[in-house]
Amino acid sequence: MINDQSYSGIGRELNITPQQFSDWIKKRRPIPQERVRLLSNYFGVEETILIDHQYFVKPLTPISRIELHKLLLDQKLTKLKAEEVSEEDIGPFLEKKKQLEQEYRDQLRLTRMATILEKGDERAGNILDMVIDELESGRMDELSNKLRK
Structure with missing residues (x-):
């Protein structure tokens, strides 16, 4: 959403086939190091956010999904502010950030409740x-x- 691209669009840009994406997401095979580097650079995040120690895609828990989304959104906001984009155009991104922060607090509560019940x-x-x-x-x-x- 943040980059206005689909998996296939990102794949075309980075020369990654939909089948490769599918294999990585379904953990049929690890992501090659050079592809991890490409993806990391593309999204502007550390490689460790994307993969585990065996180069398989890290599972996205509800909390880590929100954290990653917030990180990417913050990057987008920084870029927009540097480009001196109008507040009106930045507004939807700020609203999304506010929504993600609420989702994060709610998810933390749910996780805490689940931990209590699991005891x-x-x-x-x-x-x-x-x-x-x-x-x-x-x-x-x-x-x-x-x-x-």
Whole structure:
């Protein structure tokens, strides 16, 4: 989205076939070092963001996907500001950044909740259920008061 290109468009530009992209994404084979370098330079990110220690594509967790998107968006914003693009044209990118920051906070909350539930303590699950029930019913003030006590 940020570069306004598809995988095939990026592939054409870097001389990478759709089949190669597919093989890398599906982890059928590692990404050759020279291709990692090309992709890293193209996106302006460190190679370690793209691959693991065996040169396979790093899996994108929801959090790492958002972090990468924010990194690329920040790069785009820096470029636009250096080009002295109007605030009106930068506005959608700033709005997207704000949205990504909210998604990041939400995803962190979900990850924390999942970690708590994975511990298998039934009491924690019951407490979370009660809190969720209160939130869903719209009794935010009551819940807030109860938690302060």
